[in-house]
Amino acid sequence: METIRHSLAHILAAAVQELYPGTKFGIGPAIENGFYYDFEFSEIKIVNPKSKILNPKQIQNSKFQIPKLEDLPRIEKKMKELIKNNIKFKKKIVSKKEAEKIFKNQPYKLELIKELPGKKATIYQSGNFIDLCRGPHVESTLQLHSGQAKEIIDSFKLTKIAGAYWKGDENNPMLTRIYGLGFLTKEELNEYISRQKEAEKRDHRVLGQKLELFMFNEEIGAGLPLWMPKGVILRKVIENYLYQELTEQGYQWIISPHIGKLDLWKSSGHWELYREDMYSPIDIEGEKYELKPMNCPFHVKIYQTKIHSYKELPLKYAEFGTVYRYERSGVLHGLTRVRGFTQDDAHIFCAPEQVSQELTKLLEYGLKNLKAFGFKNFNIYLATRPEKYAGAEKGWQKATSSLKYVLEKSKLKYQLDPGGGVFYGPKIDVKVKDSLGREWQCITIQFDFNLPERFDINYIDQKGRKQRVIMIHRALIGSFERFIGVLLEHYGGALPLWLSPEQIWLVPVGSRHKKYAKEIGKRLCANSLRVKVKDENETVSKKIREGETQKIPYLLVVGDKEEKNKSVRVRTKGGDIGEVKLDKFIKDVLSKLNSRN
């Protein structure tokens, strides 16, 4: 398929060459699900097609014959014509000198030729279009409308146009990139397009704004989310749930500051091995402080306030700790890739003989926890030693084996992620698969034999001897930010009842029903339900539309009949389910809430 996609990129370039003479060509690879080609379109009415390289501003200001979205069907049509002409893809190896001659009007190709190792260059000719390319390609476009790929003519599609800096470097000129999708069958193409549309509808950045959950602001800074009132409710529901569950499991809670001396991060090894993820220091009275990228050293310092006996182990410290890690502004993405986020962090200090039991419990509960949020499918990874690491080879081997042992004992399928561990130890990562089949990292269970060594943390064993303690880092949801982003995409914003910031809207039919609506509202609130009485002077249908847009689980309409019968008319996302006695409604909703649906 990659070969076909790559050949489609060449055909796109060939079509552009015919329709837009004088165009300069960048590169055109196959990508996931399709292909693209980068072009520099030349000025209209070219007399001498000798082009100069323009910077983005100049491009904006000059009259270029750059195609627009509405021109793509014309290019697509030309591509289909070319395909039907059964054009051959002829490979030829030429000297660099020859290549330079062939591409004498193509400055980008000339640049690429210069960078080629050796003295030769491979070129592909297909019809009038020649490209500098290593291939491989289909033999002829005949292959694209016969045999296995016979549907290609209907199963590729040009989709968008975007600016792209030559070689991805913002100091280079901006070229015009045309993207295409390419699949073997029309069915696959359509399926992909509709999945994309669904994903766009579920984009948590769009939903977050529409549902007023969170926001970003350029004046505050990229990647620094602000939680709005409804978002805080959602976040607190999750926080309270985890707090209660983990407290019952014997976790103890900690709150640590957001900055700490740079020297602490030197002692911990972060400055040496994790500096790329850290921000520049703050100076306080001549000493340097760092925004915390992790909570670990603080938890270690609390562990160190006492001598711990084996009887106290495992000792589990948990914190909803907000950490700050450097991400390039280009890779930031809504809540799922941010610069400041709150981890559901914990550190488990235990004796070596407790390790496998603790790991097993962690994995088991972690998966159960994700299921409580509605995720059913997971991929599990065992990530091993990365290039930069702390600690001895032997420790890594031993820790990796314990993780492996636990996965196998628990009969969990897993994949290896070679080199994917953190600098301080190997880890197990669990990624959930959302309703569109996309993977998201949630659980992480990480060994740490760096900090116990560096901070010399111990416990006293049964025989009164000092022993090095084992430290396990773990997160169950990862961070509130990413997890809520994932939840929104998984549910397309229609969160389950227990997670919905607003659970019930009461819609009085007329002004005279407002009193009854408010009475019901009070009763529902007294049952700890999150309720809003919609008493604005607007039509019932407008309120219902708004409630549906806002993904409110229950819209209760009350008029004369409902008031008389002490009932409500219930609408859910499943539709109108008619009149229900208020008492029964409350009972049903509370039972649904208790089962976290």
Added chain:
Amino acid sequence: METIRHSLAHILAAAVQELYPGTKFGIGPAIENGFYYDFEFSEIKIVNPKSKILNPKQIQNSKFQIPKLEDLPRIEKKMKELIKNNIKFKKKIVSKKEAEKIFKNQPYKLELIKELPGKKATIYQSGNFIDLCRGPHVESTLQLHSGQAKEIIDSFKLTKIAGAYWKGDENNPMLTRIYGLGFLTKEELNEYISRQKEAEKRDHRVLGQKLELFMFNEEIGAGLPLWMPKGVILRKVIENYLYQELTEQGYQWIISPHIGKLDLWKSSGHWELYREDMYSPIDIEGEKYELKPMNCPFHVKIYQTKIHSYKELPLKYAEFGTVYRYERSGVLHGLTRVRGFTQDDAHIFCAPEQVSQELTKLLEYGLKNLKAFGFKNFNIYLATRPEKYAGAEKGWQKATSSLKYVLEKSKLKYQLDPGGGVFYGPKIDVKVKDSLGREWQCITIQFDFNLPERFDINYIDQKGRKQRVIMIHRALIGSFERFIGVLLEHYGGALPLWLSPEQIWLVPVGSRHKKYAKEIGKRLCANSLRVKVKDENETVSKKIREGETQKIPYLLVVGDKEEKNKSVRVRTKGGDIGEVKLDKFIKDVLSKLNSRN
């Protein structure tokens, strides 16, 4: 009294001159509750008393005849002798030249003479001791053992010795400071001393460590508290209480990041007028970011996401926001003066006609809230425009009048705090008086006409016109850090039941009662009580002593009799209150809890 205290300082110096010949004299003022004098004690066996000025290290290394704590009674005795001699305080104005002659062996006095303006110097002679001093003093020490001050001989006391840099500058030599207390009556002195002892016992820094509530760590940084597990429980009880109360009052919650672009703080005016309290910037991709000293600009940015109608006002945004403010390391003090702290912050956006009602409600609820935590006495301050300020004179006047109006309408006694306002507006501060009568700042209600102007924030009034919104900042407890510090000192660590991190300890008499203790433990936990079963192999009396030290509200001892009777033997801080049926105990405790006792 100040005159008497000042004269006592001179007598202290006179006594030192007799007991430690060759001593060099610094200064000796009256201070709150007493006096001190700074001395440079000379080397033992002085042949030629020509002294040189030594640095602290040299002082440490050389053999000085510096008095120790146990020498103070000897000095005190000498002072009493001098007082009984009815020494006169003779004031004399001399030329600087004459003064230099008199103090030729006193380098510190010579330095002071040089700094005197004019050509004259005032000196006081009392017996053999002459001091450079403007006075005033008592006429004679006769006044110190007769008349109004006749008890002085028994109502002053030398209390401690400390090092103090000459003129408070660490580049100067370190002198020895002797402190004394001085009151008119012996009763006052004793009362002060016992109050001091009580305050020391109640020192929240000591209690915080003993009760394992919080900690500081030099490697992490001064003024950056770490909350330990029991401290987090206490903090969460307060947080949850405030969250519930304020949510019922219509507050909406926000979570904002801990850093924001420096430009934001320039727009807000903080960089111009609050910079001294802020830390040095962090660089991210060439842009500067600041740790937040306040949450306000973030709340403003959330307010700005929509156009607000008058119908939505007052709009109340609340946040438990952790802010970072610069404090010199020298002034840091436990939890009550820190560098990072979590405010119970809120901003109320309202229309001008809503201001006085909102302020009244705020004050009323704020006082009620403090009473819920056990504080009964308050001092209220109206703080007016400081030297550095933003906004127009007229706005300040108007806002100050509204605050005054509200205080007077509510019939609350208050004091003026001239110039005590924040740069952006005047404020009302409420300070609680703790069980030792000390004042602590809790409630603050602050006008802000800076941010609404700077960020141009508005609402739409009844007639559809854009109007400037009024912004009120407020905190009810101030910060969790300071408030918990104050609570600990107020209660001497013996927190009320509802606030105690551990409410009940179950102490089985023997091993065979552990099962019953655990059963009860489960039942109490199921009633949301915080319970610990003390099943270690230690004696009952040891566990009870420990429980008392840990200020546990209820110690329940269970043995054969209790198991048979389904009862518990209850000990509170009031003492042993005997056997109580378990059912009754649970009922009583829950009722106590509900009334927040």
